[in-house]
Amino acid sequence: MNRLCTLTAPKGRPREFDLDEALAGALRVFWRNGYEGASMAELTAEMGITKPSLYAAFGNKEALFHKALDLYEREKLAYMTSALEAPTARAVAERLLRGALQMQMSTCDPKGCLSVISSVACSAEAEPIKAEVAKRRASSEAALMKRFDEAKAAGEFPDGLESHALMRYLFAIMQGLSIQAGSGATCTELNQLVETSLSVWPTK
Amino acid sequence: MNRLCTLTAPKGRPREFDLDEALAGALRVFWRNGYEGASMAELTAEMGITKPSLYAAFGNKEALFHKALDLYEREKLAYMTSALEAPTARAVAERLLRGALQMQMSTCDPKGCLSVISSVACSAEAEPIKAEVAKRRASSEAALMKRFDEAKAAGEFPDGLESHALMRYLFAIMQGLSIQAGSGATCTELNQLVETSLSVWPTK
DNA sequence: GCCTATTCATACCGTTCGGTATATAGGGTA
């Protein structure tokens, strides 16, 4: 009895769409419109499936959003974790800013940052969404602060400059970058923003 | 015939609510939830009037939003125009950052910036809202750039630093400030952000 | 007192929202 294929051959009728492709479509819609601005009609249209298929495969709208957020962090925010490996705090900041810039200059993806959009665009009923995004952001902030703590211990910062404050400052610039990118700023303008931020970066 | 009161005594039944108070209520709702997140039910509840009264007095939801945006700029963003009168570019930046900080520390107003919220939180049908906010922001940007042009002409900037780039950089920090304020950052953290930004402000 | 003009409160309009019941189609297993 051949059992080699048991994992790849489930029992019933096989689904006719690709899970990853559908999720990528959902991500695009959430990215363009935010959680509440994304309607099931637009989601199913972009994903190329019907509503029952969506609910069977992903649960509901909120669960779909979580999975899309996972995909976003995994594919689009990968530069954030790799940037932490840079040798100095300034190099980390440079990688983060240039990574964010490069992402915003992509011609195929929506503009702005999904995390920023989702943490802002919500009425009272979308409070859980806001909380989830805040949780993930806190994790990113903690990672960057840990890296800046090391830099401070290595004597990279001017006196009186706390790693916590510098982390918050850098995140603010990146959030401003995504806001401006979503508001129609040109690549040249965004590049100016990054270069200016790097030119004033504090050194000892 | 006494005509002194003709302006204050219109013909029909007098309205039973105060226009400014109602508009202030609408502003709070839009500020908390964004344009699309603000439902007519929540608006009328906070304004203390019924839907027909709202439509008679303000037109429709979009016109109400425009009037609320006017009120917001007039009352909450007044510090932005007065900040331009500061003697140096650094003093302008300091007034802007401290003004934004003070506004975010208000305990009675919602957190975050209405302009940022409105420029981000919108699906396809709210495109006109986004465009209107972008128009107003462009006007603020132009005013700050004009002021920085004067500062550059006065020799306040390091070589190679364009007023356009510095304006964009300062706006990014303020936008990041409002994002973080809306995401639950404490007053201490926001103050750290402002102080750090000022400590790295470029001088010649 | 009567007419006109405006506001108020209620109830309703058609549409869209997120989510589902139901019936059919299609593949593995026996």
Next chain:
DNA sequence: TACCCTATATACCGAACGGTATGAATAGGC
């Protein structure tokens, strides 16, 4: 072939959406 399990497509659900028709209430002008 018969059976089981899952995915598909259609049609539908109650609720909430932005916006209005309608009639009663309240003021000024004559």
